[in-house]
Amino acid sequence: MTTFLMPDAFSRPSSFAHPGLYNDYEQETGKKHYNYYxxxxxxxxxxxxxxxxxxxxxxxxxxxxxxxxxxxxxxxxxxxxxxxxxxxxxxxxxxxxxxxxxxxxxxxxxxxxxxxxxxxxxxxxxxxFKGDFLLYGLKVLTLDDEDQEDRVDHMIYVFPRVTKCIFRKFGPSGSLEKLDAILSFH
Missing domain, CATH: 1.10.287 (Helix Hairpins)
Structure with a gap:
């Protein structure tokens, strides 16, 4: 299974652990999967x-x-x-x-x-890179022109250092449990 971020979480208030992380992990349409690592x-x-x-x-x-x-x-x-x-x-x-x-x-x-x-x-x-490669350099260069509080770091968007994944395991009763996990690529 791949790791993912929530692209709309980049524009939300920064009260989360890392840019792109949000607790809407059940919402499949809003996920950006990173399966290329x-x-x-x-x-x-x-x-x-x-x-x-x-x-x-x-x-x-x-x-x-x-x-x-x-x-x-x-x-x-x-x-x-x-x-x-x-x-x-x-x-x-x-x-x-x-x-x-x-x-x-x-x-x-x-x-x-x-x-x-x-x-x-x-x-x-x-x-x-699912369409993020051709304009990557331009988006990174325009990063300095934006206010630090309002900008979305495109380097983190394309090459995230922290992502989420759904970890599935069997619980004590034998039923399948879904756990929300954070992965770090340092």
Missing amino acids: QWVCFVLFFQALLCFPKWLWKTWENGLMTHIVCELNTGLRTEAEKNKKKEILIKYFLKHWNQHHWYTFQYWFCELLCLLNIILQMVFMNRF
Whole structure:
């Protein structure tokens, strides 16, 4: 079973144990369930697997740029060494001007895959967080503009540190009892 908060309790007077906690736990329609905490490690692993454009580019590129640059990207060279290597690099590019079209195509293809990957992962994360991901940053940034007494902390709304759950157990007479419990994620 998932833990939950009562979203309308964020706007109620703050005489409760924590924002979002309220004693209307029998009201099913007003609950916001948080069932994604148990899946976070799997989602992060899945997102890591979706970074295949980097692996694809590393395979296609095969160290060519490192070889072409001739260690010009290190700062421990004298000016004479740098100028000599720059001259070699310029001669190489002038001689082989039209020979790297496939390399360029592979590069832009991987960049396009990365862009598509980012967009799809944002859509996926928005679905994973039940629509709270895309506007999360904007809501957190506007948090400072509101009066501290009247604002709803969106970080606590999306990633609560304290939630409620219904704990069901059998009582002394053998009947099912429902207990209201508070869970802390510290």
